[in-house]
Amino acid sequence: MSTVKRVLMAPxxxxxxxxxxxxxxxxxxxxxxQARLTFIKQHIxxxxxxxxxxxxxxxxxxxxxxxxxxxxxxxIRQQIEIVSKFGINGIATSKTEKRVSxxxxxxxxxxxxxxxxxxxxxxxxxxxxxxHRPDFLMDADQVAEAFSALKQSGKVKHFxxxxxxxxxxxxxQSRLDMPLVTNQVEFNPINVDALADGTFNQLxxxxxxxxxxxxxxxxAIFSAATEQGVRLRATLSALAEELGAQSIVxxxxxxxxxxxxxxxxxxxxxxxxxxxxxVDALALNMNxxxxxxxxxxxxxxxxx
Ligand SMILES: NC(=O)c1ccc[n+]([C@@H]2O[C@H](COP(=O)([O-])OP(=O)(O)OC[C@H]3O[C@@H](n4cnc5c(N)ncnc54)[C@H](OP(=O)(O)O)[C@@H]3O)[C@@H](O)[C@H]2O)c1
Numbered sequence: 001m002s003t004v005k006r007v008l009m010a011p012x013x014x015x016x017x018x019x020x021x022x023x024x025x026x027x028x029x030x031x032x033x034q035a036r037l038t039f040i041k042q043h044i045x046x047x048x049x050x051x052x053x054x055x056x057x058x059x060x061x062x063x064x065x066x067x068x069x070x071x072x073x074x075x076i077r078q079q080i081e082i083v084s085k086f087g088i089n090g091i092a093t094s095k096t097e098k099r100v101s102x103x104x105x106x107x108x109x110x111x112x113x114x115x116x117x118x119x120x121x122x123x124x125x126x127x128x129x130x131x132h133r134p135d136f137l138m139d140a141d142q143v144a145e146a147f148s149a150l151k152q153s154g155k156v157k158h159f160x161x162x163x164x165x166x167x168x169x170x171x172x173q174s175r176l177d178m179p180l181v182t183n184q185v186e187f188n189p190i191n192v193d194a195l196a197d198g199t200f201n202q203l204x205x206x207x208x209x210x211x212x213x214x215x216x217x218x219x220a221i222f223s224a225a226t227e228q229g230v231r232l233r234a235t236l237s238a239l240a241e242e243l244g245a246q247s248i249v250x251x252x253x254x255x256x257x258x259x260x261x262x263x264x265x266x267x268x269x270x271x272x273x274x275x276x277x278x279v280d281a282l283a284l285n286m287n288x289x290x291x292x293x294x295x296x297x298x299x300x301x302x303x304x
């Protein structure tokens with residue numbers, strides 16, 4: 001079996017595993033506490049030590065479910081790096097209130113969301129806290145104040161963003177006295193925007209690694225009935241055969257990890273055999289022409 005490397009996320013940033021286990025779908029996996037604990041131990045055993053959470057996932061329940069498993073074997077905390085996010089407020093359920101889902105990155109919202117995440121997870125410190133989505137009302141000075149307070153109190157080690165444009169990244173960075181250590185963005189053969197909108201260029205420039213979410217397009221790569229989906233599956237299957245890969249999933253991870261901005265890839269599966277399949281992708285080497293075949297299948301046109 002291949003080994004999952006530990007990688008530096010940014011200069012003065014944390015070390016993470018180059019594959020990160022995402023926990024967004026934990027509620028849907030319907031695992032009891034013991035099964036959750038076993039799953040966590042199995043991916044740690046494979047070298048996947050970094051886990052991705054967010055305050056909004058199942059309204060906080062994903063962090064609670066994970067925290068319950070950690071409580072059963074507290075020694076695990078020392079073997080993992082925990083990422084969480086703040087900033088998305090869901091729709092109020094009260095019938096009397098008409099509210100909409102919205103973003104809030106005010107200082108108070110950041111502090112209280114982080115406190116709640118720590119309590120649900122049952123840990124003293126997050127390794128990395130991300131702004132989940134750019135808030136149009138983001139006051140970068142307030143975010144900086146909150147980050148600085150969380151750093152000083154030891155509640156958070158490192159900070160980053162998710163789904164930020166390059167100018168939003170620069171704006172926030174300009175007010176911080178510590179580096180943003182990632183921009184977690186969607187990247188998969190169906191959605192290749194980060195290649196051309198400057199996101200990956202900026203991160204490569206700063207030597208900051210992207211975290212790629214929904215690498216399998218949330219499963220749509222297997223089912224999309226669009227012309228793009230059909231083209232991609234044909235190309236990925238042909239490449240799997242050429243590369244000696246066991247699945248198109250392995251080709252996709254090899255394709256994502258080849259980008260010179262050095263992304264780390266988030267896994268979304270709750271199936272440990274599929275996690276292992278992703279780990280085995282790390283042994284694959286794709287050449288430039290093979291990489292571009294996926295790009296061409298995604299776009300439906302050749303390069304100019
Ligand atoms: N920052 C953000 O805004 C943001 C947004 C979305 C996600 N994320 C993070 O990224 C993580 C991954 O996202 P994702 O869950 O959408 O990832 P994904 O890997 O694109 O999709 C995973 C889904 O594909 C399914 N799937 C079907 N066949 C599969 C196969 N052969 N191999 C693997 N999976 C297969 C999985 O089902 P099974 O479980 O049955 O295998 C699962 O439901 C999340 O957990 C979360 O931590 C972040």
